[in-house]
Amino acid sequence: MTIPLVVGVDGSGAGLEAVDWAAAEAARHDVPLHLLHAAAGDRDAADVIGAACARAGKRAPAVRLSSDVVHEDAASALVDLGRSAFALVLGSRGLGDLPGMLLGSVSLAVAARADCPVVVVRGAAEHRDARFGSVVVGVEDEHGSGAAVQFAFREAEVRRCRLVALHAWSAPSGACTTPQAPSWPLEAHLRPPPQVLDDTLRVAEGWYRDVQVSRQVIEGPARRALLEAASEADLLVVGACRRLGHPGLQLGLVNHAVLHHAPCPVAVVPQV
Structure with a gap:
């Protein structure tokens, strides 16, 4: 069934x-x-x-x-x-x-x-009727965004449209760089931001080989980056993590921002 x-x-x-x-x-x-x-x-x-x-x-x-x-x-x-x-x-x-x-x-x-x-x-009917031909997914890392990424790939596949995978980051004060990527400061998990995005997309890309993926690595607040990307999207997808010891999901500042202000429909996908 x-x-x-x-x-x-x-x-x-x-x-x-x-x-x-x-x-x-x-x-x-x-x-x-x-x-x-x-x-x-x-x-x-x-x-x-x-x-x-x-x-x-x-x-x-x-x-x-x-x-x-x-x-x-x-x-x-x-x-x-x-x-x-x-x-x-x-x-x-x-x-x-x-x-x-x-x-x-x-x-x-x-x-x-x-x-x-x-x-x-969400959003005006004019935006939804415009059919921009893209699904945007906000990517934190594979631990917080894996389910959202899978959902976004599936949506892009059935819509036969492009997937925009967006990872926003902010360099900590006094951040180090690696010899392999000297221009990229390391994030908290010791990987350059482009690698975080690649690692999170790898499994889903193997399953959905026909989906065209556009990667965006942006330095700055995730809320602003996602709302800007959503201005030319048919659907915005974000993940939500469970709170330890509490029922339900943790809707952080990014989730609240896109749920209140996105110009297109927003999918909140729980990380299992």
Whole structure:
């Protein structure tokens, strides 16, 4: 049995944009699409989920659809489904979020706690419709970004587009250099930045040989570099590491920055 792609439905405009994105994604990967509405006393739940299903069916008629309405907290319901989901897809803001919020509370909570990749459908429709032909992945190292890199390669393959692998670094004060790469200061793990990127990509490149990869090694803050790269991307992928001794994932400053400000959809991929 193929595990489904799950999309959260709440009747908001952002939620319907998430349905559109999820339907196209399910078609690309040939997986079922499951629509979930957490009603919590919503009298119009049947209408909300019905309209979303009709929209998804029109967008991707070949995709197998299922739906459910649950009477519980939306974030908890989505996290529970995420334990056996291909990915979770959410809008950037929901009906109940305050004006001026850049990211909805449910989307942030799910991205922080889910066991599977979480895609927050951000950005203007004009950006998503532009089809830039590239997926961007932020690369820390193989220990923190391995799962994100695999996800990004798979996305680039099914989209038949270029993968931009970006590693941002900052030289520590008084950093040393190596004879083999005298212009590159060593990072904390004693490798020049280009080698960190090569080492992290090596396994996935062997599996996805048809994906064209563009490497970018940038000195400076990762947040700024990723947001700049996302301005010409169809999808931005970042990793998230588990907190030792605590449930859920650690969403650091970089994750928060891209989830709040990226001009394109953002995938947060837990490192397992």
